[in-house]
Amino acid sequence: DIQMTQSPSSLSASVGDRVTITCQASQDISTNLNWYQQKPGKAPKLLIYDASNLKTGVPSRFSGSGSGTDFTFTISSLQPEDIATFYCQQYENFPPTFGGGTKVEIK
Amino acid sequence: EVQLLESGGGLAQPGGSLRLSCAASGFTFRSYAMSWVRQAPGKGLDWVSAITGSGGSTYYADSVKGRFTISRDNSKNTLYLQMNNLRAEDTAVYYCAKDRGLLLRGFDPWGQGTLVTVSS
Numbered sequence: 001d002i003q004m005t006q007s008p009s010s011l012s013a014s015v016g017d018r019v020t021i022t023c024q025a026s027q028d029i030s031t032n033l034n035w036y037q038q039k040p041g042k043a044p045k046l047l048i049y050d051a052s053n054l055k056t057g058v059p060s061r062f063s064g065s066g067s068g069t070d071f072t073f074t075i076s077s078l079q080p081e082d083i084a085t086f087y088c089q090q091y092e093n094f095p096p097t098f099g100g101g102t103k104v105e106i107k
Numbered sequence: 108e109v110q111l112l113e114s115g116g117g118l119a120q121p122g123g124s125l126r127l128s129c130a131a132s133g134f135t136f137r138s139y140a141m142s143w144v145r146q147a148p149g150k151g152l153d154w155v156s157a158i159t160g161s162g163g164s165t166y167y168a169d170s171v172k173g174r175f176t177i178s179r180d181n182s183k184n185t186l187y188l189q190m191n192n193l194r195a196e197d198t199a200v201y202y203c204a205k206d207r208g209l210l211l212r213g214f215d216p217w218g219q220g221t222l223v224t225v226s227s
Contacts, residue, residue: 032212034207034213034214036152036214038152042219043202043216043217043218043219043220044152044202044214044217045215045216045217046207046213046214046215046216049207049212049213049215055215087151087152089152089213089214091211091212091213094166094211095154095166095168095169095211096154096211097154098151098152098153098154099151100151101151101152
């Protein structure tokens with residue numbers, strides 16, 4: 001199975017800060033990567049697909065980039081409603097696998 | 108609006124069984140593959156099983172292969188997960204999710220989840 005390693009596992013930032021999360025795959029996954037947001041007590045929601053495509057309706061402060069083994073998820077200006085855990089997920093190979101998650105909190 | 112509503116979770120004893128259901132609405136159910144993804148308490152996400160739109164092909168994580176069976180009834184717009192020989196490590200919230208497009212290319216949207224607790 002492809003291992004997905006996210007870092008950091010948690011972070012604390014101020015409203016308005018730029019937040020960056022990285023996701024590293026154990027082998028080349030091209031751009032076959034999604035990002036999800038899971039708010040406390042809620043189901044995950046897809047934010048970004050194919051590494052850099054923003055799902056319709058998702059605020060433009062969210063973005064993704066990368067290819068191969070190294071990927072980045074960015075919140076350009078952190079808002080209070082962005083408090084959540086974010087997960088990357090690869091679909092290059094079966095089975096689909098998720099990163100361990102990054103918990104984002106407000107400082 | 109796409110809606111997915113899981114049911115059937117609860118308490119089961121080790122070695123016991125449960126059947127989860129996921130009622131779908133707001134899209135052409137038979138046209139999409141569906142998956143189950145679980146989340147153990149305080150842990151991350153773990154894909155469990157998937158089924159093609161026709162139901163003709165099924166896929167399982169190694170951890171549940173031989174114990175869980177995914178199925179669907181396209182006449183009822185409902186997805187199922189039959190879970191047998193349950194173990195303590197199967198304790199989790201189980202989400203059903205619609206495949207984003209082609210099989211297993213992502214999950215969107217997800218249901219609200221149903222909690223399965225395996226304990227004596």
